Amino acid sequence: MEMTVPHPAVPLLEARALGFHRQDEPVFAPLDFQLHAGELALVEGDNGSGKTTLLRMLAGLLHVGMGELRWRGEPLQRDACAGDILFLGHQLGLKADLSARENLRVAAGMHGQRAGADAGAVLADIGLAGYEDEPVRRLSAGQKKRAALARLLLLPATLWLLDEPYANLDRSGIARVNRLLETHTADGGAALVTSHGAVAFHGGEPKHIRMHA
Amino acid sequence: MEMTVPHPAVPLLEARALGFHRQDEPVFAPLDFQLHAGELALVEGDNGSGKTTLLRMLAGLLHVGMGELRWRGEPLQRDACAGDILFLGHQLGLKADLSARENLRVAAGMHGQRAGADAGAVLADIGLAGYEDEPVRRLSAGQKKRAALARLLLLPATLWLLDEPYANLDRSGIARVNRLLETHTADGGAALVTSHGAVAFHGGEPKHIRMHA
Amino acid sequence: MNPPGLVTACAAMLRRDLTLAWRRRGDIAMPVLYALIVTMLFPFALGPEDTLLQRIAGGVVLVTVLLAMLLALDAMFSSDIEDGSLEQLVLAPQPLALMLGMKILAHWITTALPLIVIAPLLAGMLHLPGAVLPVLLLALLLATPVLSLLGAVLVALTAGTRRSGMLLALMLLPLCVPAVIFAAGAVAAAQQGLPWQAPLAWLAAALVLAVVLAPLACAAALRIALDA
Amino acid sequence: MNPPGLVTACAAMLRRDLTLAWRRRGDIAMPVLYALIVTMLFPFALGPEDTLLQRIAGGVVLVTVLLAMLLALDAMFSSDIEDGSLEQLVLAPQPLALMLGMKILAHWITTALPLIVIAPLLAGMLHLPGAVLPVLLLALLLATPVLSLLGAVLVALTAGTRRSGMLLALMLLPLCVPAVIFAAGAVAAAQQGLPWQAPLAWLAAALVLAVVLAPLACAAALRIALDA
Amino acid sequence: MSSLQTFLAMGGYAAYVWPAYAVFFAVLITDSVAPRLRRRRVLRELRARLARQSARRDRAQEARDPAHPTSSSP
Amino acid sequence: MARWIPLWLHKLGSPPTFYRFAGALRPWMLALALLFGLIGLYGGLVLAPPDYQQGDAYRIIFIHVPSAWMSMFIYAVMGVAAFIALVWRIKLAEVVAMESAPIGAAFTFITLVTGSLWGKPMWGTWWTWDARLTSELVLLFLYLGVIGLYHAFEDRRQGARAAAFLAIIGIINVPIVHFSVNWWNTLHQGSTVNLFGPSKIAWDMLWPLLSMTLATKFYYAASLFRRVRTDLLALEGGKDWVRKIAESEART
Numbered sequence A, B: 001m002e003m004t005v006p007h008p009a010v011p012l013l014e015a016r017a018l019g020f021h022r023q024d025e026p027v028f029a030p031l032d033f034q035l036h037a038g039e040l041a042l043v044e045g046d047n048g049s050g051k052t053t054l055l056r057m058l059a060g061l062l063h064v065g066m067g068e069l070r071w072r073g074e075p076l077q078r079d080a081c082a083g084d085i086l087f088l089g090h091q092l093g094l095k096a097d098l099s100a101r102e103n104l105r106v107a108a109g110m111h112g113q114r115a116g117a118d119a120g121a122v123l124a125d126i127g128l129a130g131y132e133d134e135p136v137r138r139l140s141a142g143q144k145k146r147a148a149l150a151r152l153l154l155l156p157a158t159l160w161l162l163d164e165p166y167a168n169l170d171r172s173g174i175a176r177v178n179r180l181l182e183t184h185t186a187d188g189g190a191a192l193v194t195s196h197g198a199v200a201f202h203g204g205e206p207k208h209i210r211m212h213a
Numbered sequence C, D: 001m002n003p004p005g006l007v008t009a010c011a012a013m014l015r016r017d018l019t020l021a022w023r024r025r026g027d028i029a030m031p032v033l034y035a036l037i038v039t040m041l042f043p044f045a046l047g048p049e050d051t052l053l054q055r056i057a058g059g060v061v062l063v064t065v066l067l068a069m070l071l072a073l074d075a076m077f078s079s080d081i082e083d084g085s086l087e088q089l090v091l092a093p094q095p096l097a098l099m100l101g102m103k104i105l106a107h108w109i110t111t112a113l114p115l116i117v118i119a120p121l122l123a124g125m126l127h128l129p130g131a132v133l134p135v136l137l138l139a140l141l142l143a144t145p146v147l148s149l150l151g152a153v154l155v156a157l158t159a160g161t162r163r164s165g166m167l168l169a170l171m172l173l174p175l176c177v178p179a180v181i182f183a184a185g186a187v188a189a190a191q192q193g194l195p196w197q198a199p200l201a202w203l204a205a206a207l208v209l210a211v212v213l214a215p216l217a218c219a220a221a222l223r224i225a226l227d228a
Numbered sequence E: 001m002s003s004l005q006t007f008l009a010m011g012g013y014a015a016y017v018w019p020a021y022a023v024f025f026a027v028l029i030t031d032s033v034a035p036r037l038r039r040r041r042v043l044r045e046l047r048a049r050l051a052r053q054s055a056r057r058d059r060a061q062e063a064r065d066p067a068h069p070t071s072s073s074p
Numbered sequence F: 001m002a003r004w005i006p007l008w009l010h011k012l013g014s015p016p017t018f019y020r021f022a023g024a025l026r027p028w029m030l031a032l033a034l035l036f037g038l039i040g041l042y043g044g045l046v047l048a049p050p051d052y053q054q055g056d057a058y059r060i061i062f063i064h065v066p067s068a069w070m071s072m073f074i075y076a077v078m079g080v081a082a083f084i085a086l087v088w089r090i091k092l093a094e095v096v097a098m099e100s101a102p103i104g105a106a107f108t109f110i111t112l113v114t115g116s117l118w119g120k121p122m123w124g125t126w127w128t129w130d131a132r133l134t135s136e137l138v139l140l141f142l143y144l145g146v147i148g149l150y151h152a153f154e155d156r157r158q159g160a161r162a163a164a165f166l167a168i169i170g171i172i173n174v175p176i177v178h179f180s181v182n183w184w185n186t187l188h189q190g191s192t193v194n195l196f197g198p199s200k201i202a203w204d205m206l207w208p209l210l211s212m213t214l215a216t217k218f219y220y221a222a223s224l225f226r227r228v229r230t231d232l233l234a235l236e237g238g239k240d241w242v243r244k245i246a247e248s249e250a251r252t
């Protein structure tokens, strides 16, 4: 799969001297990076270096403290690109009392769904066949993670922000996420992924964004 | 560090046809294994294969559904060996409003502490120097995990039951856990660890316990 | 690839919250039982004198129902914050105010409505005259949504703090008092055979205002509260 | 390498819970504020007639304080269950009943004690005669720990469920009723100048029993409830 | 006929006596019908569960043969 | 399990055996319940004379009192079964305790409603906060609490153990219900039927009452057996004997 999508001139997401302050202290050193359609960026850094903070800021959950964010060349407008960005954090955003299928349905009701995608098929694809209708509270840690990752398959979005998507997954789950990232970037999407290993990306050389506390 | 502690005849922990039922269905196939002092056992299996269930059963949080557990050769009595077993699960058991140091102090008040160990030193050792007095809610995911792992250094116990201790840790954290396991087994302790990779154990060949759904 | 229409999104939201409430129907029944208990305890605490009970019946039922609602208010967003679903909601390509409006509606349906349904029973336990009952129900129908709506704004404001219950209670007090005064005024007037429409008209006016403004305020408050 | 003594462990437990309560002092104040609000709403709901208020003062204060306690009961173990600390407590090499006893004590100190402290204020707001106040306080001092202790057992039983609030309320009702009856009986007797010692003696006996048995029952219930 | 009427009138207490008996029978009939319905549901669910179990087993079998090479973790 | 439990009891405690045993006995219990019920109703509604004070209203007694007794009797049975379930973890005891609760709740409910219907003409009110009435209401809440707790757990056996625990705690309420009329002076009347001495009730009225009492006891046995059988099927879903039943009933 050594296929690379040629970069359009305008980057999908661009950060210029981006920073965040907590109690008036910068959480990480100012960042500059560009992410084009078809690219994967790995956010790397030690525990506490600010990866989660960065992703939450990009997603729009934290206010940009310093510097600028640009979306397709223009200053980022949250309302304009809300449906284009999908964020998956340490907290999975699943209701424990609903089944994986019901959780997906709610998400699809908000975000819409990809043409031809369907909750049941997506869950089977991610390895939850037979568990579609169990309440999420009864799933194991890795099964919960899979249920959250199923959103990536079902919902339409251009930019994925994934905070440690590999944690708690077994080897086949990790491989599945890697393949997901490959097809997504091959389709012209982009992704920012934090991880402490486990990425094996075959769709070109991923970008590396290093965080320093 | 190719040093191996000779096995005493009587295993520390022994499982005979151990099983657990949920809604009258077995969660995993019956297990037989022995764990001697100085040994490390890796519990391996896919997501949902019952690793967490097994560890919780060994810790005494779930009732043994089938088969038998023996401790130092005799049927396991919870009260007799409570202080000897340390369990660390997916939920870290930290109070978010207390600092890491305060959390450790409470644990030490219940379990006692190793001779010469001290909360501050232990936290520095595990990589939380400077974060000892932050409320745990303000720590990053990996820092929280480290705060929970500090219990291993502070509390006295013979058998460690660790459920995915590597998740969320960075490379240095993973290496630290591996070294912890080495010294613990070299000191005559034993450990059961679940993980989807990341173990690099230099204190002899670890046992493997494979789980099948 | 466009996000779905407002109606779809609203329906999804409402359905989600109602399903959740149904899954935890034990919790829905909580305010109801709480109100029942309170009303049952009164005869024990005051002695079973019918005339005394009858005299205080309207007031006790009102206070009980509103307090039972306050109880449930605190939980409006808490589970969504804990499991990260609120973040997902904030990030969804839908107007947040509208989605929150649906959440508030679901909350009212699951907490206030059951209370209103059992209000006649509560009133009966305290021997409230039957003629006053319609006024009491009308007062509750107007006062409870006001409380849900304004309460939601306050809950949203305190969402980012570690759900400080005190703060919530403190800020709700000034909201409760007028609602209770108007509602109780109407019931008392009805019980004495006087006209009772004026106080209820005030409540209705407050309700209209709250329906329009509260979801917007709630959305703004939530965005502030989550940003930390 | 032996586990620490009971005193150390108890102290650690008590200190932990009190520190936590202090860090969240907003939440401690919640029942107090709740009781204040209820007591303030009554004059509004019933009209400010002194004789009527005086007549119901004792009962209302009692019911209010007990209900405020019930409110806080639900949270006794919930945060510990969510973050896994309860598991760690169950696994600790210490007698679980004793540790739970400490938790209950901490809970009583942080919820009931503040309520008892403000009870004179509540009574004053409803014009309770000053002479009755000592009896009221005594009744509260005896009734609140009984409620904390027995409530803890029930909360422990529901710990493994998805914290069904209704269940708790349902099961608590039978416990509240006798406590209210005896406490209110004593207050009413005092208010009428009759001897009030007998009902309080019953409460005291119940308290002694509860102190001995409830922590044990609580530990047993918790072990059952967590086992899933 | 009139004896039946006096019987039904219950000395003027018909409004209390007959509802009491009606409640008695209604509640007991409900009590005996409920488990009958539940039994049917239990058996239906049991059969569904058996079917589901075999589906899961098939899937597990499928997952065991390695699909994609994984290079992971330090 | 304790060694002194006789073998036959031990065997009866095994689910498939009890399933068959209960299935065989149930029709007989139901038949006896109907027989005694019809006799009692005929005796009570037709043969017994009107009361000199209460007129015909007293005829509620023939359902009120047997139901009231059942409400307490079933609680006692449930308490004993709950105790056995907790101490020896016998599945059958858990099931008996948990399936007794709804039947007990039904009888408690009947007691409350018929008492209310009787109270209106006799005392002039549907309800007062009197000691016996209140403790009976508390009994209903206890039953509901047990049922609710049982169903609140995902795992049925765990739920059964938790609910059994609650049932045991609540057992103190049973003597309170019974003795409340002696301990507090109340509107509700005291004992009129005395098993061990002269009863304060005419024989014409007594025998239909006793007949109805027997009928309710047999009804309880029949209903309990049916419920226990269903519950055993649900609990033993993994076992072969249940699968066989499921498959055989699918075919019919």
Ligand code: HEM
Residues within 6 Å of the ligand: F061, F064, F065, F068, F069, F111, F112, F113, F114, F115, F116, F118, F119, F120, F122, F123, F126, F132, F133, F136, F137, F177, F178, F179, F188, F189, F190, F191, F192, F193, F194
């Ligand atoms: C809601 C109202 C009522 C409730 C909850 C209630 C409850 C009970 C209970 C629990 C018992 C069984 C007591 C025992 O054997 O220990 C009982 C027995 C009885 N009740 Fe009621 N009752 C109510 C109303 C009435 C009324 C209005 C009457 C008649 C005026 C009445 C007449 C009786 C009689 C005659 C007995 C048999 C007493 C004996 O022989 O022990 N009950 N009731």
Ligand SMILES: Nc1ncnc2c1ncn2[C@@H]1O[C@H](COP(=O)(O)OP(=O)(O)OP(=O)(O)O)[C@@H](O)[C@H]1O
Residues within 6 Å of the ligand: A022, A027, A045, A046, A047, A048, A049, A050, A051, A052, A053, A054, B137, B138, B139, B140, B141, B142, B143, B168, B170, C228
């Ligand atoms: N809610 C918070 N309040 C205050 N400080 C915080 C908060 N969350 C995180 N921090 C601090 O901000 C820094 C960056 O945290 P962040 O969670 O972004 O790290 P991370 O790179 O994601 O680490 P990890 O690999 O452990 O997940 C850390 O030093 C942490 O202690």
Ligand SMILES: Nc1ncnc2c1ncn2[C@@H]1O[C@H](COP(=O)(O)OP(=O)(O)OP(=O)(O)O)[C@@H](O)[C@H]1O
Residues within 6 Å of the ligand: A137, A138, A139, A140, A141, A142, A143, A168, A170, B022, B027, B045, B046, B047, B048, B049, B050, B051, B052, B053, B054, D228, F154
């Ligand atoms: N509380 C629960 N109630 C019912 N079923 C459960 C519960 N927890 C886990 N299960 C089920 O039991 C099985 C084993 O779960 P367990 O958590 O032990 O898996 P695991 O091996 O730890 O998986 P992971 O690698 O994802 O952590 C799974 O199929 C899961 O769906």
Ligand SMILES: [Mg+2]
Residues within 6 Å of the ligand: A051, A052, A053, A163, B140, B141, B142
């Ligand atoms: Mg992070």
Ligand SMILES: [Mg+2]
Residues within 6 Å of the ligand: A140, A141, A142, B051, B052, B053, B163
């Ligand atoms: Mg696991």
